[in-house]
Amino acid sequence: MGLKILTEHIHIPGINTFEVYRKHGGYSAVEKALKTMSPDEVVEEVKKSGIRGRGGAGFPMGMKWSFLAKPEGVPRYLVCNGDESEPGTFKDHYLMKNIPHLLIEGMIVSSFALGANKSFIYVRGELMYVIRILEKAIEEAKAAGFLGKNILGTGYDLELVVQPGGGAYICGEETALLESLEGKRGNPRNKPPFPAVKGLYESPTVVNNVESIANTPWIVNNGGDAYASIGIGRSTGTKLISASGNVKKPGVYEIELGVPVEEFIYSDEYLGGIRDGHYLKAVVAGGSSVPILPANLILKTAGGEQRLMTYESLSDGGFATGTMLGSGGFIVMDETNCIVRNTWNFSRFYHHESCGQCSPCREGTGWLEKVLYRIEHGQGNERDIDLLVDVAKRIEGNTICPLGDAAAWPVGSAIRHFRDEFEWHIKNPSEATRKGAVYMPE
Numbered sequence: 217m218g219l220k221i222l223t224e225h226i227h228i229p230g231i232n233t234f235e236v237y238r239k240h241g242g243y244s245a246v247e248k249a250l251k252t253m254s255p256d257e258v259v260e261e262v263k264k265s266g267i268r269g270r271g272g273a274g275f276p277m278g279m280k281w282s283f284l285a286k287p288e289g290v291p292r293y294l295v296c297n298g299d300e301s302e303p304g305t306f307k308d309h310y311l312m313k314n315i316p317h318l319l320i321e322g323m324i325v326s327s328f329a330l331g332a333n334k335s336f337i338y339v340r341g342e343l344m345y346v347i348r349i350l351e352k353a354i355e356e357a358k359a360a361g362f363l364g365k366n367i368l369g370t371g372y373d374l375e376l377v378v379q380p381g382g383g384a385y386i387c388g389e390e391t392a393l394l395e396s397l398e399g400k401r402g403n404p405r406n407k408p409p410f411p412a413v414k415g416l417y418e419s420p421t422v423v424n425n426v427e428s429i430a431n432t433p434w435i436v437n438n439g440g441d442a443y444a445s446i447g448i449g450r451s452t453g454t455k456l457i458s459a460s461g462n463v464k465k466p467g468v469y470e471i472e473l474g475v476p477v478e479e480f481i482y483s484d485e486y487l488g489g490i491r492d493g494h495y496l497k498a499v500v501a502g503g504s505s506v507p508i509l510p511a512n513l514i515l516k517t518a519g520g521e522q523r524l525m526t527y528e529s530l531s532d533g534g535f536a537t538g539t540m541l542g543s544g545g546f547i548v549m550d551e552t553n554c555i556v557r558n559t560w561n562f563s564r565f566y567h568h569e570s571c572g573q574c575s576p577c578r579e580g581t582g583w584l585e586k587v588l589y590r591i592e593h594g595q596g597n598e599r600d601i602d603l604l605v606d607v608a609k610r611i612e613g614n615t616i617c618p619l620g621d622a623a624a625w626p627v628g629s630a631i632r633h634f635r636d637e638f639e640w641h642i643k644n645p646s647e648a649t650r651k652g653a654v655y656m657p658e
Protein backbone atom coordinates (compact mmCIF):
# COMPACT_ATOMS: atom_id res chain seq x y z
CA MET A 217 0.00 0.00 0.00
CA GLY A 218 1.36 3.39 -0.96
CA LEU A 219 1.69 6.35 1.39
CA LYS A 220 -1.59 8.06 2.27
CA ILE A 221 -1.38 11.77 3.02
CA LEU A 222 -5.04 12.70 2.72
CA THR A 223 -6.89 9.47 3.31
CA GLU A 224 -4.84 7.74 6.06
CA HIS A 225 -7.55 8.44 8.64
CA ILE A 226 -10.57 8.76 6.39
CA HIS A 227 -12.15 5.44 7.40
CA ILE A 228 -11.90 5.99 11.17
CA PRO A 229 -15.42 6.14 12.62
CA GLY A 230 -16.25 9.68 13.74
CA ILE A 231 -13.31 11.31 11.89
CA ASN A 232 -15.77 13.96 10.68
CA THR A 233 -15.98 15.25 14.27
CA PHE A 234 -13.47 17.63 15.83
CA GLU A 235 -12.86 15.31 18.77
CA VAL A 236 -11.85 12.24 16.76
CA TYR A 237 -9.93 14.26 14.16
CA ARG A 238 -7.97 15.98 16.94
CA LYS A 239 -7.26 12.64 18.68
CA HIS A 240 -5.55 11.48 15.48
CA GLY A 241 -3.18 14.44 15.32
CA GLY A 242 -5.58 16.89 13.70
CA TYR A 243 -4.87 20.64 13.97
CA SER A 244 -1.22 20.02 14.95
CA ALA A 245 -0.21 21.87 11.76
CA VAL A 246 -2.17 24.91 12.92
CA GLU A 247 -0.35 24.83 16.25
CA LYS A 248 3.02 24.42 14.54
CA ALA A 249 2.47 27.10 11.89
CA LEU A 250 0.87 29.77 14.05
CA LYS A 251 3.10 29.27 17.11
CA THR A 252 6.49 28.46 15.61
CA MET A 253 6.59 29.67 11.99
CA SER A 254 6.26 32.93 10.12
CA PRO A 255 3.81 33.17 7.18
CA ASP A 256 6.77 33.34 4.78
CA GLU A 257 8.22 30.16 6.25
CA VAL A 258 4.95 28.33 5.54
CA VAL A 259 4.99 29.66 1.95
CA GLU A 260 8.59 28.47 1.62
CA GLU A 261 7.68 24.91 2.70
CA VAL A 262 4.82 24.79 0.18
CA LYS A 263 7.20 26.01 -2.53
CA LYS A 264 9.78 23.38 -1.58
CA SER A 265 7.11 20.65 -1.69
CA GLY A 266 6.70 21.19 -5.44
CA ILE A 267 2.97 20.46 -5.12
CA ARG A 268 1.01 21.34 -8.24
CA GLY A 269 -2.59 22.52 -8.18
CA ARG A 270 -4.95 19.56 -7.90
CA GLY A 271 -7.96 21.22 -9.60
CA GLY A 272 -6.80 20.25 -13.08
CA ALA A 273 -4.31 22.76 -14.44
CA GLY A 274 -1.37 21.52 -12.33
CA PHE A 275 0.04 25.02 -11.79
CA PRO A 276 2.73 25.03 -9.02
CA MET A 277 0.93 26.02 -5.82
CA GLY A 278 3.92 27.66 -4.11
CA MET A 279 4.53 29.79 -7.20
CA LYS A 280 0.88 30.89 -7.22
CA TRP A 281 1.19 31.83 -3.55
CA SER A 282 4.34 33.83 -4.18
CA PHE A 283 2.55 35.80 -6.96
CA LEU A 284 0.07 37.17 -4.42
CA ALA A 285 0.31 40.97 -4.44
CA LYS A 286 0.65 42.60 -1.02
CA PRO A 287 -0.32 46.26 -1.32
CA GLU A 288 -0.41 48.12 2.00
CA GLY A 289 -3.84 48.36 3.66
CA VAL A 290 -5.62 46.11 1.14
CA PRO A 291 -7.14 42.82 2.38
CA ARG A 292 -6.05 39.54 0.83
CA TYR A 293 -8.29 36.54 0.37
CA LEU A 294 -7.97 32.80 0.12
CA VAL A 295 -10.80 31.14 -1.77
CA CYS A 296 -11.09 27.37 -1.83
CA ASN A 297 -12.59 26.03 -5.03
CA GLY A 298 -14.93 23.22 -4.02
CA ASP A 299 -17.19 23.64 -7.05
CA GLU A 300 -16.13 20.26 -8.36
CA SER A 301 -18.25 19.67 -11.48
CA GLU A 302 -15.91 18.14 -14.02
CA PRO A 303 -17.59 15.00 -15.42
CA GLY A 304 -15.94 11.95 -13.87
CA THR A 305 -14.46 13.93 -10.97
CA PHE A 306 -15.71 13.32 -7.43
CA LYS A 307 -12.63 13.36 -5.21
CA ASP A 308 -13.13 16.76 -3.50
CA HIS A 309 -16.68 15.74 -2.64
CA TYR A 310 -15.24 12.58 -1.03
CA LEU A 311 -12.74 14.55 1.06
CA MET A 312 -15.14 17.30 2.17
CA LYS A 313 -17.88 14.94 3.23
CA ASN A 314 -15.70 12.38 5.02
CA ILE A 315 -12.93 14.44 6.60
CA PRO A 316 -14.07 18.09 6.66
CA HIS A 317 -11.60 19.11 9.37
CA LEU A 318 -8.66 18.30 7.09
CA LEU A 319 -9.82 20.99 4.68
CA ILE A 320 -10.52 23.42 7.52
CA GLU A 321 -7.09 22.81 9.02
CA GLY A 322 -5.58 23.41 5.57
CA MET A 323 -7.60 26.61 5.18
CA ILE A 324 -6.29 27.96 8.50
CA VAL A 325 -2.65 27.15 7.72
CA SER A 326 -2.93 28.49 4.16
CA SER A 327 -4.81 31.67 5.15
CA PHE A 328 -2.14 32.35 7.79
CA ALA A 329 0.61 31.90 5.18
CA LEU A 330 -1.10 34.29 2.77
CA GLY A 331 -2.06 36.91 5.37
CA ALA A 332 -5.79 36.44 4.83
CA ASN A 333 -8.20 37.14 7.68
CA LYS A 334 -11.36 36.17 5.85
CA SER A 335 -11.44 33.10 3.63
CA PHE A 336 -14.10 31.30 1.66
CA ILE A 337 -14.92 27.73 0.73
CA TYR A 338 -17.09 27.80 -2.41
CA VAL A 339 -18.87 24.46 -2.64
CA ARG A 340 -20.88 23.11 -5.55
CA GLY A 341 -24.45 24.24 -4.87
CA GLU A 342 -25.97 20.81 -5.39
CA LEU A 343 -24.00 19.49 -2.40
CA MET A 344 -26.04 21.18 0.34
CA TYR A 345 -25.46 18.28 2.72
CA VAL A 346 -21.69 18.74 2.35
CA ILE A 347 -22.08 22.46 2.99
CA ARG A 348 -23.83 21.62 6.27
CA ILE A 349 -21.06 19.16 7.21
CA LEU A 350 -18.45 21.89 6.63
CA GLU A 351 -20.43 24.49 8.55
CA LYS A 352 -20.75 22.15 11.52
CA ALA A 353 -17.00 21.42 11.41
CA ILE A 354 -16.27 25.17 11.31
CA GLU A 355 -18.43 25.69 14.40
CA GLU A 356 -16.54 22.92 16.21
CA ALA A 357 -13.14 24.34 15.26
CA LYS A 358 -14.25 27.80 16.37
CA ALA A 359 -15.51 26.50 19.72
CA ALA A 360 -12.08 24.90 20.26
CA GLY A 361 -10.26 28.17 19.56
CA PHE A 362 -8.90 27.27 16.10
CA LEU A 363 -10.97 29.87 14.25
CA GLY A 364 -12.21 33.36 15.03
CA LYS A 365 -10.33 36.05 16.92
CA ASN A 366 -6.86 35.54 18.37
CA ILE A 367 -6.49 31.88 17.38
CA LEU A 368 -4.67 29.89 20.09
CA GLY A 369 -3.65 33.23 21.65
CA THR A 370 -1.31 34.00 18.73
CA GLY A 371 -3.03 37.24 17.70
CA TYR A 372 -4.04 35.78 14.31
CA ASP A 373 -7.73 36.19 13.35
CA LEU A 374 -9.56 34.17 10.71
CA GLU A 375 -13.19 34.05 9.68
CA LEU A 376 -14.14 31.13 7.43
CA VAL A 377 -17.26 31.30 5.27
CA VAL A 378 -18.84 28.46 3.27
CA GLN A 379 -20.61 29.69 0.14
CA PRO A 380 -23.00 27.49 -1.87
CA GLY A 381 -22.11 27.57 -5.58
CA GLY A 382 -24.33 29.11 -8.25
CA GLY A 383 -25.28 25.78 -9.85
CA ALA A 384 -23.38 26.05 -13.14
CA TYR A 385 -20.24 24.22 -14.24
CA ILE A 386 -18.67 27.53 -15.28
CA CYS A 387 -18.82 28.80 -11.68
CA GLY A 388 -15.86 26.47 -11.04
CA GLU A 389 -13.67 28.52 -13.38
CA GLU A 390 -11.77 30.65 -10.88
CA THR A 391 -12.76 34.12 -12.10
CA ALA A 392 -16.40 33.10 -12.67
CA LEU A 393 -16.30 31.74 -9.15
CA LEU A 394 -15.13 35.12 -7.84
CA GLU A 395 -17.91 36.89 -9.75
CA SER A 396 -20.42 34.46 -8.29
CA LEU A 397 -18.98 34.95 -4.79
CA GLU A 398 -19.47 38.69 -5.25
CA GLY A 399 -23.15 38.00 -5.93
CA LYS A 400 -23.02 38.37 -9.70
CA ARG A 401 -23.67 36.02 -12.62
CA GLY A 402 -20.76 33.57 -12.90
CA ASN A 403 -19.12 34.88 -16.07
CA PRO A 404 -15.36 34.32 -16.43
CA ARG A 405 -13.17 37.43 -16.48
CA ASN A 406 -10.38 38.13 -18.92
CA LYS A 407 -6.94 37.18 -17.55
CA PRO A 408 -4.61 38.94 -16.87
CA PRO A 409 -5.02 40.39 -14.37
CA PHE A 410 -4.86 37.09 -12.53
CA PRO A 411 -6.71 36.79 -9.21
CA ALA A 412 -3.35 36.93 -7.40
CA VAL A 413 -3.26 40.61 -8.37
CA LYS A 414 -6.95 41.50 -8.73
CA GLY A 415 -9.36 38.90 -7.42
CA LEU A 416 -12.25 38.98 -4.96
CA TYR A 417 -13.60 42.53 -4.57
CA GLU A 418 -10.61 43.59 -6.70
CA SER A 419 -8.23 42.50 -3.91
CA PRO A 420 -5.33 40.05 -4.26
CA THR A 421 -6.75 36.55 -4.00
CA VAL A 422 -5.46 33.01 -4.15
CA VAL A 423 -7.91 30.44 -5.51
CA ASN A 424 -6.89 26.87 -4.68
CA ASN A 425 -8.63 23.55 -5.11
CA VAL A 426 -9.88 21.53 -2.08
CA GLU A 427 -7.32 18.74 -2.51
CA SER A 428 -4.46 21.23 -2.88
CA ILE A 429 -5.36 22.95 0.39
CA ALA A 430 -5.92 19.65 2.18
CA ASN A 431 -2.26 18.76 1.54
CA THR A 432 -0.89 21.78 3.42
CA PRO A 433 -1.21 20.41 6.99
CA TRP A 434 0.99 17.44 6.02
CA ILE A 435 3.50 19.76 4.33
CA VAL A 436 3.69 21.96 7.44
CA ASN A 437 4.06 18.97 9.77
CA ASN A 438 6.61 17.06 7.71
CA GLY A 439 8.32 19.74 5.65
CA GLY A 440 8.31 20.58 1.96
CA ASP A 441 11.38 18.43 1.28
CA ALA A 442 9.63 15.32 2.63
CA TYR A 443 6.67 15.99 0.33
CA ALA A 444 8.95 16.57 -2.64
CA SER A 445 10.60 13.20 -2.04
CA ILE A 446 7.29 11.46 -2.81
CA GLY A 447 6.36 10.96 -6.45
CA ILE A 448 8.52 11.39 -9.54
CA GLY A 449 10.22 14.45 -11.01
CA ARG A 450 7.92 17.47 -11.12
CA SER A 451 4.95 15.34 -10.10
CA THR A 452 5.47 15.32 -6.35
CA GLY A 453 3.26 13.93 -3.62
CA THR A 454 0.12 11.90 -3.85
CA LYS A 455 -2.99 12.47 -5.97
CA LEU A 456 -6.60 11.56 -5.49
CA ILE A 457 -8.03 9.80 -8.51
CA SER A 458 -11.76 9.31 -8.93
CA ALA A 459 -12.13 6.30 -11.16
CA SER A 460 -15.34 5.39 -12.96
CA GLY A 461 -16.49 3.33 -15.91
CA ASN A 462 -16.14 -0.32 -16.82
CA VAL A 463 -13.64 -1.38 -14.17
CA LYS A 464 -14.05 -3.90 -11.40
CA LYS A 465 -13.44 -1.44 -8.55
CA PRO A 466 -14.46 2.14 -9.33
CA GLY A 467 -14.00 4.69 -6.54
CA VAL A 468 -11.63 7.28 -5.10
CA TYR A 469 -7.97 6.24 -4.73
CA GLU A 470 -5.02 8.10 -3.27
CA ILE A 471 -1.96 7.15 -5.31
CA GLU A 472 1.66 8.17 -5.13
CA LEU A 473 2.33 10.03 -8.36
CA GLY A 474 4.40 7.79 -10.62
CA VAL A 475 2.37 4.57 -10.41
CA PRO A 476 2.32 3.00 -13.92
CA VAL A 477 -1.07 3.46 -15.60
CA GLU A 478 -1.15 -0.27 -16.35
CA GLU A 479 -0.72 -1.08 -12.65
CA PHE A 480 -3.41 1.43 -11.73
CA ILE A 481 -5.92 -0.14 -14.09
CA TYR A 482 -5.12 -3.81 -13.63
CA SER A 483 -3.75 -4.40 -10.12
CA ASP A 484 -6.01 -5.48 -7.27
CA GLU A 485 -4.69 -2.63 -5.13
CA TYR A 486 -6.43 -0.19 -7.47
CA LEU A 487 -9.08 -0.76 -10.15
CA GLY A 488 -8.74 -4.55 -10.39
CA GLY A 489 -8.93 -4.60 -14.19
CA ILE A 490 -11.74 -4.35 -16.74
CA ARG A 491 -15.04 -6.07 -15.86
CA ASP A 492 -15.06 -9.79 -16.65
CA GLY A 493 -15.34 -10.80 -20.28
CA HIS A 494 -14.49 -7.36 -21.66
CA TYR A 495 -11.38 -5.48 -22.68
CA LEU A 496 -10.01 -1.95 -22.44
CA LYS A 497 -10.95 0.35 -25.30
CA ALA A 498 -10.14 3.89 -24.17
CA VAL A 499 -9.47 6.13 -21.18
CA VAL A 500 -10.15 9.76 -20.42
CA ALA A 501 -7.55 10.22 -17.70
CA GLY A 502 -8.36 13.60 -16.18
CA GLY A 503 -12.02 14.51 -16.44
CA SER A 504 -13.91 15.28 -19.65
CA SER A 505 -11.77 18.37 -20.43
CA VAL A 506 -8.76 16.35 -21.56
CA PRO A 507 -8.22 14.28 -24.71
CA ILE A 508 -9.36 10.67 -24.90
CA LEU A 509 -6.68 8.02 -25.46
CA PRO A 510 -7.13 4.55 -26.99
CA ALA A 511 -5.99 1.47 -25.04
CA ASN A 512 -2.63 1.16 -26.83
CA LEU A 513 -1.70 4.79 -26.07
CA ILE A 514 -2.87 4.93 -22.47
CA LEU A 515 -0.57 2.12 -21.35
CA LYS A 516 2.44 3.18 -23.43
CA THR A 517 3.36 6.37 -25.28
CA ALA A 518 3.69 6.39 -29.07
CA GLY A 519 7.46 6.03 -28.47
CA GLY A 520 6.89 2.81 -26.50
CA GLU A 521 7.58 4.24 -23.04
CA GLN A 522 5.49 3.03 -20.13
CA ARG A 523 2.93 5.66 -19.14
CA LEU A 524 2.93 6.74 -15.52
CA MET A 525 0.30 8.50 -13.47
CA THR A 526 2.17 11.82 -13.56
CA TYR A 527 1.54 15.24 -15.07
CA GLU A 528 4.41 14.73 -17.52
CA SER A 529 3.85 11.15 -18.61
CA LEU A 530 0.14 11.70 -19.22
CA SER A 531 0.62 14.14 -22.04
CA ASP A 532 -0.19 14.00 -25.70
CA GLY A 533 1.78 15.50 -28.58
CA GLY A 534 -0.81 18.01 -29.75
CA PHE A 535 -2.24 18.80 -26.34
CA ALA A 536 -1.80 22.43 -25.38
CA THR A 537 -1.60 22.35 -21.57
CA GLY A 538 0.74 19.39 -21.47
CA THR A 539 -1.19 17.30 -18.94
CA MET A 540 -3.97 14.81 -19.22
CA LEU A 541 -3.88 13.99 -15.50
CA GLY A 542 -6.22 16.99 -15.15
CA SER A 543 -8.59 16.78 -12.22
CA GLY A 544 -7.91 13.07 -11.75
CA GLY A 545 -11.29 11.99 -13.14
CA PHE A 546 -10.21 8.66 -14.64
CA ILE A 547 -12.97 7.37 -16.96
CA VAL A 548 -12.41 3.86 -18.32
CA MET A 549 -14.27 2.51 -21.34
CA ASP A 550 -14.45 -1.04 -22.65
CA GLU A 551 -15.40 -2.26 -26.13
CA THR A 552 -19.13 -1.81 -25.45
CA ASN A 553 -18.75 1.99 -25.25
CA CYS A 554 -19.49 3.94 -28.40
CA ILE A 555 -16.95 6.72 -28.88
CA VAL A 556 -19.28 8.78 -31.08
CA ARG A 557 -22.04 8.66 -28.50
CA ASN A 558 -19.60 9.50 -25.72
CA THR A 559 -18.18 12.46 -27.66
CA TRP A 560 -21.69 13.73 -28.44
CA ASN A 561 -22.53 13.42 -24.74
CA PHE A 562 -19.51 15.52 -23.72
CA SER A 563 -20.34 18.11 -26.40
CA ARG A 564 -23.91 18.36 -25.21
CA PHE A 565 -22.57 19.07 -21.74
CA TYR A 566 -20.20 21.84 -22.86
CA HIS A 567 -22.83 23.47 -25.08
CA HIS A 568 -25.25 23.50 -22.17
CA GLU A 569 -22.63 24.90 -19.77
CA SER A 570 -21.12 27.56 -22.05
CA CYS A 571 -21.78 30.96 -20.47
CA GLY A 572 -22.20 32.46 -23.94
CA GLN A 573 -19.82 35.40 -23.51
CA CYS A 574 -17.54 34.62 -26.45
CA SER A 575 -18.79 33.58 -29.86
CA PRO A 576 -16.30 30.77 -30.70
CA CYS A 577 -17.46 28.91 -27.61
CA ARG A 578 -21.14 29.93 -27.67
CA GLU A 579 -21.60 29.08 -31.36
CA GLY A 580 -18.89 26.44 -31.71
CA THR A 581 -20.09 24.21 -28.88
CA GLY A 582 -23.56 24.34 -30.44
CA TRP A 583 -22.18 23.23 -33.79
CA LEU A 584 -20.15 20.43 -32.24
CA GLU A 585 -23.22 19.12 -30.48
CA LYS A 586 -25.42 19.44 -33.56
CA VAL A 587 -23.02 17.67 -35.93
CA LEU A 588 -22.22 14.91 -33.43
CA TYR A 589 -25.94 14.41 -32.84
CA ARG A 590 -26.57 13.80 -36.50
CA ILE A 591 -23.64 11.40 -36.88
CA GLU A 592 -24.77 9.43 -33.83
CA HIS A 593 -28.37 9.38 -35.06
CA GLY A 594 -27.62 8.10 -38.55
CA GLN A 595 -27.97 11.45 -40.32
CA GLY A 596 -24.28 12.28 -40.82
CA ASN A 597 -22.65 13.02 -44.16
CA GLU A 598 -19.14 12.58 -45.49
CA ARG A 599 -18.07 16.16 -44.79
CA ASP A 600 -19.11 16.09 -41.13
CA ILE A 601 -15.90 14.68 -39.70
CA ASP A 602 -13.77 17.41 -41.27
CA LEU A 603 -16.38 19.95 -40.23
CA LEU A 604 -16.03 18.84 -36.61
CA VAL A 605 -12.24 19.11 -36.79
CA ASP A 606 -12.55 22.58 -38.30
CA VAL A 607 -15.03 23.83 -35.68
CA ALA A 608 -12.91 22.40 -32.83
CA LYS A 609 -9.79 24.15 -34.21
CA ARG A 610 -11.64 27.46 -34.46
CA ILE A 611 -12.66 27.26 -30.80
CA GLU A 612 -9.27 26.16 -29.45
CA GLY A 613 -7.22 29.04 -28.05
CA ASN A 614 -9.79 31.66 -29.06
CA THR A 615 -11.91 31.96 -25.96
CA ILE A 616 -11.87 33.85 -22.67
CA CYS A 617 -11.72 30.78 -20.44
CA PRO A 618 -10.65 27.13 -20.82
CA LEU A 619 -14.20 25.84 -21.33
CA GLY A 620 -13.78 26.42 -25.06
CA ASP A 621 -10.62 24.31 -25.19
CA ALA A 622 -12.25 21.72 -22.96
CA ALA A 623 -15.08 21.37 -25.47
CA ALA A 624 -12.71 21.17 -28.45
CA TRP A 625 -10.09 18.70 -27.17
CA PRO A 626 -12.31 15.64 -26.61
CA VAL A 627 -13.72 16.03 -30.14
CA GLY A 628 -10.32 16.52 -31.80
CA SER A 629 -8.76 13.59 -29.94
CA ALA A 630 -11.75 11.26 -30.51
CA ILE A 631 -11.51 11.86 -34.25
CA ARG A 632 -7.71 11.56 -34.22
CA HIS A 633 -7.79 8.16 -32.52
CA PHE A 634 -11.19 6.74 -33.55
CA ARG A 635 -11.84 8.18 -37.01
CA ASP A 636 -12.87 4.77 -38.35
CA GLU A 637 -15.67 4.64 -35.80
CA PHE A 638 -17.04 8.02 -36.95
CA GLU A 639 -16.81 6.88 -40.60
CA TRP A 640 -18.62 3.64 -39.79
CA HIS A 641 -21.51 5.63 -38.27
CA ILE A 642 -21.82 7.73 -41.41
CA LYS A 643 -21.55 4.81 -43.84
CA ASN A 644 -23.82 2.44 -41.89
CA PRO A 645 -26.60 4.62 -40.49
CA SER A 646 -29.14 1.86 -39.95
CA GLU A 647 -26.64 -0.44 -38.23
CA ALA A 648 -25.16 2.44 -36.15
CA THR A 649 -28.58 3.43 -34.81
CA ARG A 650 -29.62 -0.10 -33.91
CA LYS A 651 -30.06 -0.24 -30.14
CA GLY A 652 -26.86 -1.36 -28.43
CA ALA A 653 -24.84 -1.54 -31.67
CA VAL A 654 -21.20 -0.54 -31.31
CA TYR A 655 -18.54 -0.37 -33.99
CA MET A 656 -16.15 -3.33 -33.82
CA PRO A 657 -12.97 -3.00 -35.88
CA GLU A 658 -12.16 -5.94 -38.17
Ligand code: NAD
Nearest residue numbers: 271272273275283300301302388410411412505542543618
Ligand atom coordinates in the same frame (compact mmCIF):
# COMPACT_ATOMS: atom_id res chain seq x y z
P1 NAD B 1 -4.82 28.00 -15.88
O1 NAD B 1 -3.70 27.19 -16.41
O2 NAD B 1 -5.27 29.18 -16.65
O3 NAD B 1 -4.44 28.56 -14.44
C1 NAD B 1 -3.99 27.77 -13.38
C2 NAD B 1 -3.86 28.63 -12.16
O4 NAD B 1 -2.64 29.34 -12.19
C3 NAD B 1 -4.94 29.69 -11.97
O5 NAD B 1 -5.25 29.79 -10.61
C4 NAD B 1 -4.29 30.97 -12.47
O6 NAD B 1 -4.81 32.13 -11.85
C5 NAD B 1 -2.86 30.73 -12.05
N1 NAD B 1 -1.92 31.44 -12.93
C6 NAD B 1 -1.54 31.06 -14.17
N2 NAD B 1 -0.65 31.95 -14.68
C7 NAD B 1 -0.48 32.91 -13.73
C8 NAD B 1 0.30 34.09 -13.65
N3 NAD B 1 1.09 34.46 -14.64
N4 NAD B 1 0.21 34.84 -12.53
C9 NAD B 1 -0.58 34.46 -11.51
N5 NAD B 1 -1.34 33.34 -11.52
C10 NAD B 1 -1.29 32.58 -12.61
O7 NAD B 1 -6.04 26.99 -15.68
P2 NAD B 1 -7.43 27.11 -14.92
O8 NAD B 1 -8.37 27.92 -15.71
O9 NAD B 1 -7.25 27.51 -13.49
O10 NAD B 1 -7.91 25.60 -14.89
C11 NAD B 1 -8.16 24.84 -16.05
C12 NAD B 1 -8.23 23.39 -15.64
O11 NAD B 1 -9.30 23.20 -14.74
C13 NAD B 1 -8.48 22.43 -16.78
O12 NAD B 1 -7.23 21.91 -17.16
C14 NAD B 1 -9.41 21.35 -16.18
O13 NAD B 1 -8.69 20.14 -16.07
C15 NAD B 1 -9.71 21.86 -14.82
N6 NAD B 1 -11.12 21.77 -14.46
C16 NAD B 1 -11.41 21.16 -13.29
C17 NAD B 1 -12.71 21.06 -12.86
C18 NAD B 1 -13.03 20.35 -11.57
O14 NAD B 1 -14.21 20.09 -11.30
N7 NAD B 1 -12.03 20.02 -10.77
C19 NAD B 1 -13.73 21.60 -13.63
C20 NAD B 1 -13.39 22.23 -14.84
C21 NAD B 1 -12.08 22.31 -15.25
Ligand code: SF4
Nearest residue numbers: 571573574577615617
Ligand atom coordinates in the same frame (compact mmCIF):
# COMPACT_ATOMS: atom_id res chain seq x y z
FE1 SF4 C 1 -18.08 31.62 -21.51
FE2 SF4 C 1 -17.28 29.69 -23.18
FE3 SF4 C 1 -16.21 32.08 -23.36
FE4 SF4 C 1 -15.68 30.54 -21.23
S1 SF4 C 1 -15.09 30.12 -23.33
S2 SF4 C 1 -16.14 32.72 -21.22
S3 SF4 C 1 -17.66 29.51 -20.99
S4 SF4 C 1 -18.37 31.56 -23.72
